[in-house]
Amino acid sequence: MLDIKLLRSNPEKIKEALKQRKADAASFGKFAEIDSEWRKLTLEIDELRARRNKASESQAKDGKELREKIKELEEKKRTAEEQLNLILLQIPNIPDSSVPAGKSAEDNVEIRRSGKPPCFTFTPKPHFEIGEKLGILDFERATKVSGSRFVILKGLAAKLERALINLMLDTHTKENGYTEVFPPILVNTKSMQGTGQLPKFEEDLYHCSDDLWLLPTAEVSVTNIHREEILSINDLPLKYCAYTPCFRREAGSYGKDVRGLIRQHQFNKVELVKFTEPEKSFAELEKLTLDAEKILQKLGLHYRVVELCAADLGFASAKTYDLEVWFPSQGRFREISSCSNFEDFQARRALIKFRRDAKAKPEFVHTLNGSGLAVGRTLAAIMENFQKEDGTFEIPEVLNAHL
């Protein structure tokens, strides 16, 4: 959520910024109108209430009339407030000034590369062929059990999945200084609103009974750990890592990546989340990205870091680096991690603040997160990059300690 004061004082700046990310500026066309209506009502109500307070002090009898008038105006104010809130919750974050302009994902900027693509003396196979042939990936039965875009990992694949999770968690906790948490996987509506999944992206989410939602990413429950809290500056930066399954409906991606582990309704991910002071968040984003990269380096996978252009940024993000890993069967890089600085966008929605010292006014923290990494895609990348002509694949040395 953006600062409402910014919307009042400088709407043009925001409209300009939103154009960059192809968001519709029309979404808050009525903002000014409704906002001034709201302020007018607020003033009127406050004055009436002041009069009522005076009247009740002297036990005068004209309070009834005032009460009815107040009730009427409050009703109107509530309506305006709801509309205003809906507008505010649907406006995306403003891209940071360092973010490159662009029209689409084509305009993302490569920042750096690590390693080299593997050379094959044969035509490399896609991971799902390798896995099905080895009997360790079973898409057919998973479809029977659940539906399309599900998989059953069997034997070595299941074991590798677990080893990867452990490698990631151990690296982030022991080497990168994150605190491991295992959060709820079902969350309430307020949490989904806090990080920005709702109200706008309901169609991407699984909604359960009792008004609970399945996590699309651990970002939601981990960031909301500190919702409506005032943190001490001594605790910053707070760094958490969490392994959770993630659930996405993938509405609107029919026909995309239909085969294999790349795009599943359920997948495992290790997530990194940080809470920082505003002036440190961009430096922390660089570090967080390096933390995620470290896993790919340990596994010996070829990857590149890409800075997303304004048009490709996620709803809540001010700046994002994607890590993309090489997939030999496709001859291209695919996203395996996304590391973002949300600045105070999520903190404002979720009311996460900190105090610089005992007397200071609370300020919003900055929140960041990144995948460290998407586990299924990592497994797929290992199978493809380290495959041998006989249809088997090598297991990176570093995983042995975790198998």
Place this chain on the structure above:
RNA sequence: GGAGGAGUACCCAAGUGGUUCAAGGGGACGGUUUGCUAAACCGUUAGUGGGAGCAAUCCCAGCGAGAGUUCGAAUCUCUCCUCCUCCGCCA
């Protein structure tokens, strides 16, 4: 799921319709004293959100959340949430 109980500010806590437009204590912060620390004493302390104003400042909201009754609600009524105790069920 059933039956009870509770939720007041950073913490503990008084308060069942109008000098409580939220006592008291602890803590925290500031000060006096002191070579330093502690103690003692004095003072400050609901944070927050919102509105008006160039500003000093003024006003409004707020006792778990929301609605209601009333001239007036922490206090009465209803709904919901959370926690605790007992019973039942359960990995």
